[in-house]
Amino acid sequence: MRLFFTQFRRDLLVAVRSRSDAANPLAFFVLATVLLGLGAGAELAPGVIWVLALFANVLAVEGVFRRDDDDGTLEQLLIHAQPLFPAVMGKLAAHWALSGLPVAVLSPVAAIMLTGSTTGVGVLVLTLCIGTPALTLLGAIGSALTVATGRGGLLVAVLVLPFYVPVLIFGASASTAAMLGDPVAFQLLALAALLAASLTAAPFAVGKALAISQEY
Amino acid sequence: MRLFFTQFRRDLLVAVRSRSDAANPLAFFVLATVLLGLGAGAELAPGVIWVLALFANVLAVEGVFRRDDDDGTLEQLLIHAQPLFPAVMGKLAAHWALSGLPVAVLSPVAAIMLTGSTTGVGVLVLTLCIGTPALTLLGAIGSALTVATGRGGLLVAVLVLPFYVPVLIFGASASTAAMLGDPVAFQLLALAALLAASLTAAPFAVGKALAISQEY
Amino acid sequence: MGWIKTTFHKTGSPRWFFTGARPWVVGLYVFGALLIVVGSTWGLGFVPPERLQGNSVRILFIHAPAAHLAEAIYVSIAIAGFVFLVWRMKMADMLIQAAAPIGFVVTVLALATGIIWGIPTWGTGWVWDARTVSTLLLAFLFFGLVALRQAIGREDRASRAVALLALVGVINIPIIKYSVEWFTTLHQPPSIVIGEKPAIAPVFLIPLAVNVVGFYCFVAGVVIAALRARIAEREAGTQWLRDWMSKS
Amino acid sequence: MEDDLLVAENIRCAVGDRVLFDELSLSLQPGELVEIRGPNGSGKSTLLRCLVGLHEPDAGEIHRTVDSLYVGHRSGICGRLTPIENLRWLAGIAGSNADDVSIRAALGHVGLGDARHDVCDSLSAGQQRRLTLARLLVSPAPLWILDEPLTALDDDGRDLVGDLLTRHRTTGGAAVCATHQALPTVPAGTHALTLGS
Amino acid sequence: MEDDLLVAENIRCAVGDRVLFDELSLSLQPGELVEIRGPNGSGKSTLLRCLVGLHEPDAGEIHRTVDSLYVGHRSGICGRLTPIENLRWLAGIAGSNADDVSIRAALGHVGLGDARHDVCDSLSAGQQRRLTLARLLVSPAPLWILDEPLTALDDDGRDLVGDLLTRHRTTGGAAVCATHQALPTVPAGTHALTLGS
Numbered sequence A, B: 001m002r003l004f005f006t007q008f009r010r011d012l013l014v015a016v017r018s019r020s021d022a023a024n025p026l027a028f029f030v031l032a033t034v035l036l037g038l039g040a041g042a043e044l045a046p047g048v049i050w051v052l053a054l055f056a057n058v059l060a061v062e063g064v065f066r067r068d069d070d071d072g073t074l075e076q077l078l079i080h081a082q083p084l085f086p087a088v089m090g091k092l093a094a095h096w097a098l099s100g101l102p103v104a105v106l107s108p109v110a111a112i113m114l115t116g117s118t119t120g121v122g123v124l125v126l127t128l129c130i131g132t133p134a135l136t137l138l139g140a141i142g143s144a145l146t147v148a149t150g151r152g153g154l155l156v157a158v159l160v161l162p163f164y165v166p167v168l169i170f171g172a173s174a175s176t177a178a179m180l181g182d183p184v185a186f187q188l189l190a191l192a193a194l195l196a197a198s199l200t201a202a203p204f205a206v207g208k209a210l211a212i213s214q215e216y
Numbered sequence C: 001m002g003w004i005k006t007t008f009h010k011t012g013s014p015r016w017f018f019t020g021a022r023p024w025v026v027g028l029y030v031f032g033a034l035l036i037v038v039g040s041t042w043g044l045g046f047v048p049p050e051r052l053q054g055n056s057v058r059i060l061f062i063h064a065p066a067a068h069l070a071e072a073i074y075v076s077i078a079i080a081g082f083v084f085l086v087w088r089m090k091m092a093d094m095l096i097q098a099a100a101p102i103g104f105v106v107t108v109l110a111l112a113t114g115i116i117w118g119i120p121t122w123g124t125g126w127v128w129d130a131r132t133v134s135t136l137l138l139a140f141l142f143f144g145l146v147a148l149r150q151a152i153g154r155e156d157r158a159s160r161a162v163a164l165l166a167l168v169g170v171i172n173i174p175i176i177k178y179s180v181e182w183f184t185t186l187h188q189p190p191s192i193v194i195g196e197k198p199a200i201a202p203v204f205l206i207p208l209a210v211n212v213v214g215f216y217c218f219v220a221g222v223v224i225a226a227l228r229a230r231i232a233e234r235e236a237g238t239q240w241l242r243d244w245m246s247k248s
Numbered sequence D, E: 001m002e003d004d005l006l007v008a009e010n011i012r013c014a015v016g017d018r019v020l021f022d023e024l025s026l027s028l029q030p031g032e033l034v035e036i037r038g039p040n041g042s043g044k045s046t047l048l049r050c051l052v053g054l055h056e057p058d059a060g061e062i063h064r065t066v067d068s069l070y071v072g073h074r075s076g077i078c079g080r081l082t083p084i085e086n087l088r089w090l091a092g093i094a095g096s097n098a099d100d101v102s103i104r105a106a107l108g109h110v111g112l113g114d115a116r117h118d119v120c121d122s123l124s125a126g127q128q129r130r131l132t133l134a135r136l137l138v139s140p141a142p143l144w145i146l147d148e149p150l151t152a153l154d155d156d157g158r159d160l161v162g163d164l165l166t167r168h169r170t171t172g173g174a175a176v177c178a179t180h181q182a183l184p185t186v187p188a189g190t191h192a193l194t195l196g197s
């Protein structure tokens, strides 16, 4: 737990220091909403909001280890953090708190702007709260795998797309169903199961990928 | 011209060396099409494709100067390239050739996937060919302004959003109009005017911003 | 012409401004607050409910002044950006720094009141039309100015980058304005046309005008106060500031 | 031996076809210092990264019995944070219980007392290197692995490194150090290992 | 004087409240070398960045009459490209007409003949620094501004820098050099300038 909190606190601090960075996933979400609203105009399905939240998440997560690798703090983390697992979790938790969480909180506004309706907004927020941490965890695997390439960027998005799809499907279909007044229990359960699975598997995959990234 | 081509060739080479990076804007475009198709399901307006092209472009352009700043090659460029203007243009041309152009070329496929129709696809490609270089130029201003922050990322997107919107509006409305069989000459003219304006103004703003970025 | 030069130089001097502007802050606060109280009490308490919109119309008295003011603030910032880039006048930079967050807040206020108003009248909080979109973009322009400065950190470098952005942003304003307006005419017109000036009855217009002037004065006071705070921060440790502190 | 802090047995690293070193064995006892020397590109950094566990040798084995601190070519400093915050984080993940007082003392010791609240991005090259030295003070570990610790340091900084090493070794620590410049003080128990010649 | 390659008059730089240097004047004639010394954080790099035009001094003026080459703390090397490609690009933007033969010769001269087709990311720290030296050979300029050119170099590399400087000066060039280590050869016409003491 000490490792978790040390890392969590540090990453929040770094984000706060670069204040606008912290607001960025959220800003992207707002921006994407605006652009889609402008470009597409007509009323859109609530699933689109899920897609936007997913973009905001993956675009933020792709760089989660990059700066640390560049300045060598990742090296230090790998050497010192024993076990690595809680430190990675701390890092990802801080990351989610600044990307997934605010997007989930603000999603009602986007929903109203794009779909022009407030029905099912509660379910939308709920699915985002369950789904985005899973996305962060899965995205972190891709991010860690591409650290060594010194790039990442959209490559991460491409790598982890297959992992995102299930999350997206259940999240989007729950939101759509809720808007139509259909039951959503099954999708929510599926999302929760996906979250549980990624919580158990992802940190280890990330740790392994990070260790590999330092070799040449 | 020598400066232009030296820089153009170098940047293409760097992109080819990092192969997946070069394919990335395109990959993002495809991926976003897939995700939107999955998440939103129903048939979407052609404006959505313009929005996706815009995202692919801005996400690529945000880092166009960052690596050069990190490794100090930007420093060298500022010292040696006299005048700076053609070198900046060479850089942006290489960048567009790998982000805007392939997306424009591939957009018919996305249009068919998302809208289920082929009407007006020619106009869509044409608007993208005129509009995406303008986006690259405008995005480069934001990118240059944020070089000094060592971050960029979504901050760039937020900074230049107001600049993108006019391009998006004319591009999307032309594509929509073409799909409905309406005349599009006015929008195309407006797009061309925006491109001309950004071609004249952007390189100087970029040069100025880059010079500022090296001070502290 | 001499006096123009003198005024320019004086306004350009943080010291002159800092010491000279204090009475203005108080005056603008008091005068602005007074007008806002009068206008709002009038508007909220004594204006009859509107025929179509009922009591929800009362939000107009905050919404319209805020929207007007936001635009005015951006124009002043852009001018300051130009002045800073050309003459390197520190005061212009400090003005941008002081006014940008205030502009952002005012724009958000206009947006928020618009959304709140839209829910009962339009049946939705948001429509995609020229006014709403250009207001939203204005908010982004303000946000960008604040975010960029924060992101750069180092003062001199940030100042010039932000001034450049403010200047490039102003070229953009007419482009936004036109394109966004064409955009609505290219699409079908919005289902409800926002009330335009002639359509407003005098009962609404007078308290509205009072409130607009009140907002302008009050926010001018806020901006000047913020500017003085910046000056105090930047000039901390200079002899004149210490003298002034000990005097007052 | 029993009290070996680190043992490397017959390790081998190659890049492509080129073998950097092979059959290299090394052991470190308290108080020892191994100086790794060799021309540019001979594999010094690679060896150190093997010793600290960041890189896996192509053959051979490495046994580490104690914690180690590593200062590499990359600084391991987050440029957005201040020196204090950087050290606090490091102490946290390394599980040392350095409090703010000892962190401040360490910063004073390496000459960053005045700069302790500046963000590290605004420190000069040498000041950043000095911060990497402060790491050696806040989370004590018996084994130091230093890659060109004298880089960017002024004369005073060079003496500082000498002092640190001497003190470390007299208190039972050991160090491996890759360097091109002669280290300031070379007491008994210093071995040199030359690569690629 | 007429043939000054660079004149700096009364320049001043400050970070926040701290003045790094003030009323600093400097002029360089062909054959001269100015060595800038001073403790870490005293403003050496800042001064060099002013001289080459990357940083604007807070006061004073700098007149540059000739082209200059700058080697800073950051390498100016793109890690994705090979040494040859990097030099080719530099020659292109600097407007020198170095062809591939002279680029190859320059690489051989700095000891990177074998590594000329590796991407620079896979070069060791010292090999990367050697590549920055090769820049000095491919795009000749009368004025060199070098920030700690000895960093990460082995003994052979240090001699190389000495040779390069001597040759440059005898052919009418001049250099400003910030360094913590003594430069290998110090012929006549070398001035030292010490900051922040």
Ligand code: HEM
Residues within 6 Å of the ligand: C060, C063, C064, C067, C068, C071, C110, C111, C112, C113, C114, C115, C117, C118, C119, C121, C122, C125, C126, C131, C132, C133, C135, C136, C194, C195, C196, C197
């Ligand atoms: C988020 C939604 C809204 C935004 C962004 C917005 C924006 C604006 C702006 C920018 C102005 C100033 C126009 C100018 O300078 O001439 C304005 C004025 C005004 N708005 Fe809104 N508005 C919104 C919603 C509404 C709604 C829902 C109504 C009422 C149905 C409304 C009624 C008015 C009126 C009556 C004025 C004053 C007209 C004038 O002074 O010219 N607005 N609004």
Ligand SMILES: Nc1ncnc2c1ncn2[C@@H]1O[C@H](COP(=O)(O)OP(=O)(O)OP(=O)(O)O)[C@@H](O)[C@H]1O
Residues within 6 Å of the ligand: B216, C154, D121, D122, D123, D124, D125, D126, D127, D152, E015, E020, E038, E039, E040, E041, E042, E043, E044, E045, E046, E047
């Ligand atoms: N990017 C920057 N932003 C803000 N301040 C900086 C920056 N770079 C350097 N400084 C400040 O300027 C001062 C001088 O830095 P400079 O890099 O010129 O020192 P230096 O003499 O080259 O030191 P070193 O020997 O460590 O390389 C430092 O104290 C540092 O605090």
Ligand SMILES: Nc1ncnc2c1ncn2[C@@H]1O[C@H](COP(=O)(O)OP(=O)(O)OP(=O)(O)O)[C@@H](O)[C@H]1O
Residues within 6 Å of the ligand: A216, D015, D020, D038, D039, D040, D041, D042, D043, D044, D045, D046, D047, E121, E122, E123, E124, E125, E126, E127, E152
């Ligand atoms: N990231 C990498 N990828 C591939 N090869 C590498 C990498 N880093 C180093 N090498 C190769 O390994 C060899 C040894 O590099 P190393 O960094 O260990 O040398 P070094 O002895 O530390 O040199 P220096 O004195 O220049 O620091 C080099 O020749 C280089 O080509």
Ligand SMILES: [Mg+2]
Residues within 6 Å of the ligand: D044, D045, D046, D073, D147, E124, E125, E126
């Ligand atoms: Mg090395």
Ligand SMILES: [Mg+2]
Residues within 6 Å of the ligand: D124, D125, D126, E044, E045, E046, E073, E147
């Ligand atoms: Mg320096």
